[in-house]
Amino acid sequence: GQQLNQSPQSMFIQEGEDVSMNCTSSSIFNTWLWYKQDPGEGPVLLIALYKAGELTSNGRLTAQFGITRKDSFLNISASIPSDVGIYFCAGSSGNTGKLIFGQGTTLQVKP
Amino acid sequence: DSGVTQTPKHLITATGQRVTLRCSPRSGDLSVYWYQQSLDQGLQFLIQYYNGEERAKGNILERFSAQQFPDLHSELNLSSLELGDSALYFCASSPYSQAYEQYFGPGTRLTVT
Numbered sequence: 001g002q003q004l005n006q007s008p009q010s011m012f013i014q015e016g017e018d019v020s021m022n023c024t025s026s027s028i029f030n031t032w033l034w035y036k037q038d039p040g041e042g043p044v045l046l047i048a049l050y051k052a053g054e055l056t057s058n059g060r061l062t063a064q065f066g067i068t069r070k071d072s073f074l075n076i077s078a079s080i081p082s083d084v085g086i087y088f089c090a091g092s093s094g095n096t097g098k099l100i101f102g103q104g105t106t107l108q109v110k111p
Numbered sequence: 112d113s114g115v116t117q118t119p120k121h122l123i124t125a126t127g128q129r130v131t132l133r134c135s136p137r138s139g140d141l142s143v144y145w146y147q148q149s150l151d152q153g154l155q156f157l158i159q160y161y162n163g164e165e166r167a168k169g170n171i172l173e174r175f176s177a178q179q180f181p182d183l184h185s186e187l188n189l190s191s192l193e194l195g196d197s198a199l200y201f202c203a204s205s206p207y208s209q210a211y212e213q214y215f216g217p218g219t220r221l222t223v224t
Contacts, residue, residue, distance in 0.1 A: 031210040042113065042201055042215035043154070088154065092210030096167035097142055099213065101154040 006102030019076040021105045023089035031092040032072040115216035123222045129190040134202030143185040149198040161208040
C-alpha cells in the first residue's frame, strides 16, 4: 500500500532558527497537505498543494509540491515558541478524499 | 475553530461494549471523513461519506460502521470493543468528494477498559 516517510522524526531548535521537514512517498500523489497538531487537539490545516512544482506560503511557512509528485517540503522561517507541536504531511491520489498521513515531525523550540 | 464539531469529547467504556461517535461537518461541506489516531499506528483513514453515500473505505474493521444522514451529520459506530480500540477518533469535512482541504474536528478520545 501507499506509504509516506516523514523526516526528521523530531527537532529541537533555538528560537529564531529556520526549520525544514519533508515527506516522500512510494507512489505519486495529486494533493499534498501540511497540518499542525497540538496535544489533544485536532490537526489544523497549514498549507494545501495541488500542482507539481507548486510553491505556497502562509506567513512564515512555505511548502512545495515536488516535481516528481512523490515528495513535499515544509519550511518554517524564524521559529517562535508557538511553533511547537507535531507537523504532519498528508497526501492523496485517485478520485477520493482519502488521505495518507506521515508519521509526524515533533518540533520543540527553545526560547 | 474549524467549524467541525464532534461529541462526546471523551468516552470511557468496557470491552465488549458498543459506542457511537457523532460528527457535524462545516456548514456547506458534503464530505465527511473518519480517522483513527493511535500511538503505534498514527493517523489512519477509516472511511469517507459524500452527500450520504459511502465514497472511500480504508482500514476500517468490520466491527466498525458509519453512516451520513440527510442533514449531513455522521456517526461512527464501534462495537465489540477491544482494548486496542482505545484511540483518538477524528472527523474531518470538505466541500467535495475528491482530495481537497480537509478540516478536522477536535476529536473524541475513546478509552476501553
